[in-house]
Amino acid sequence: xxxxxxxxxxxxxxxxxxxxxxxxxxxxxxxxxxxxxxxxxxxxxxxxxxxxxxxxxxxxxxxxxxxxxxxxxxxxxxxxxxxxxxxxxxxxxxxxxxxxxxxxxxxxxxxxxxxxxxxxxxxxxxxxxxxxxxxxxxxxxxxxxxxxxxxxxxxxxxxxxxxxxxxxxxxxxxxxxxxxxxxxxxxxxxxxxxxxxxxxxxxxxxxxxxxxxxxxxxxxxxxxxxxxxxxxxxxxxxxxxxxxxxxxxxxxxxxxxxxxxxxxxxxxxxxxxxxxxxxxxxxxxxxxxxxxxxxxxxxxxxxxxxxxxxxxxxxxxxxxxxxxxxxxxxxxxxxxxxxxxxxxxxxxxxxxxxxxxxxxxxxxxxxxxxxxxxxxxxxxxxxxxxxxxxxxxxxxxx
Numbered sequence: 001x002x003x004x005x006x007x008x009x010x011x012x013x014x015x016x017x018x019x020x021x022x023x024x025x026x027x028x029x030x031x032x033x034x035x036x037x038x039x040x041x042x043x044x045x046x047x048x049x050x051x052x053x054x055x056x057x058x059x060x061x062x063x064x065x066x067x068x069x070x071x072x073x074x075x076x077x078x079x080x081x082x083x084x085x086x087x088x089x090x091x092x093x094x095x096x097x098x099x100x101x102x103x104x105x106x107x108x109x110x111x112x113x114x115x116x117x118x119x120x121x122x123x124x125x126x127x128x129x130x131x132x133x134x135x136x137x138x139x140x141x142x143x144x145x146x147x148x149x150x151x152x153x154x155x156x157x158x159x160x161x162x163x164x165x166x167x168x169x170x171x172x173x174x175x176x177x178x179x180x181x182x183x184x185x186x187x188x189x190x191x192x193x194x195x196x197x198x199x200x201x202x203x204x205x206x207x208x209x210x211x212x213x214x215x216x217x218x219x220x221x222x223x224x225x226x227x228x229x230x231x232x233x234x235x236x237x238x239x240x241x242x243x244x245x246x247x248x249x250x251x252x253x254x255x256x257x258x259x260x261x262x263x264x265x266x267x268x269x270x271x272x273x274x275x276x277x278x279x280x281x282x283x284x285x286x287x288x289x290x291x292x293x294x295x296x297x298x299x300x301x302x303x304x305x306x307x308x309x310x311x312x313x314x315x316x317x318x319x320x321x322x323x324x325x326x327x328x329x330x331x332x333x334x335x336x337x338x339x340x341x342x343x344x345x346x347x348x349x350x351x352x353x354x355x356x357x358x359x360x361x362x363x364x365x366x367x368x369x370x371x372x373x374x375x376x377x378x379x380x381x382x383x384x385x386x387x388x389x390x391x392x393x394x395x396x397x398x
């Protein structure tokens with residue numbers, strides 16, 4: 001009888017542990033780490049996450065040897081963290097000219113071994129003469145810290161490092177609403193890529209993607225409204241809403257915004273970031289570009305809960321077309337369903353603090369040929385949004 005009872009208990013517990021409703025609430029066992037991805041490349045393992053894209057190459061005991069310049073190879077892992085690093089362990093042939101870039105091409109660095117220089121291909125380009133010996137191995141490290149991007153080229157044999165740096169400076173609005181010309185804005189969207197432009201070969205021995213911090217108090221997700229580093233003037237960037245919130249958090253905080261994205265892309269990239277970093281609170285503001293439904297917002301909330309984090313689902317700010325009204329109604333339904341909090345950013349950016357008509361003084365003016373737009377919070381709007389967090393989600397500041 002005792003054996004039967006134990007067996008029955010085991011079966012019941014086993015069923016409960018595999019119940020999707022219960023599993024969705026179970027946190028990962030993974031400890032917080034800054035390492036998001038790391039692979040030592042060789043001819044023994046498989047790397048389905050590396051999209052070779054028709055490039056002539058081969059995996060060897062020494063790494064991935066690239067001999068063709070047909071295309072670039074892509075690490076098919078989507079990242080948008082504002083504070084992250086990719087590090088490549090490489091070796092070049094004496095005649096190699098190589099490129100490391102984002103898949104969208106907004107960021108490119110060229111390293112020319114015969115020419116003995118490296119260049120970040122922004123406008124204007126940042127170029128530096130460097131000494132690169134084909135007999136030595138190198139670490140190529142590409143950092144992103146919001147508006148700043150750095151490239152470090154380190155000789156593994158000598159320990160000597162060359163550094164290139166670009167600092168973005170946004171225009172604020174656009175056209176008539178522009179404060180100044182936009183300079184060297186680098187997003188590093190969305191996937192890391194590398195390739196051989198000219199020469200015999202170069203070898204990738206290891207790839208490592210890291211966040212600059214982990215074990216966070218707060219992680220902020222969203223689209224371009226959550227990526228003010230892409231348009232804020234440099235002198236005003238500390239007063240953007242994401243930076244104001246993170247500066248007042250008692251602990252580590254980070255944002256992961258991607259201009260133009262919808263909840264579908266957010267769901268993809270959060271799975272490459274959140275389980276590794278860990279965060280007590282995950283704040284989401286998504287919906288400016290459409291795509292929100294109760295189902296996919298629910299999927300997002302449940303994923304955050306399953307990672308052991310507290311979701312905060314914010315209303316999107318007011319805009320010139322009033323599309324925030326319907327989107328925020330859906331947001332409220334989801335908050336009620338899951339019993340979670342959210343910031344009423346639509347109230348903070350509306351004329352009568354009712355979430356209906358945009359207060360244009362809270363937004364950057366974007367003056368395009370096809371219309372006038374007011375949907376990216378400016379310094380005033382950011383300040384009001386930050387104040388709104390003190391009302392709606394004061395727990396994050398404890």
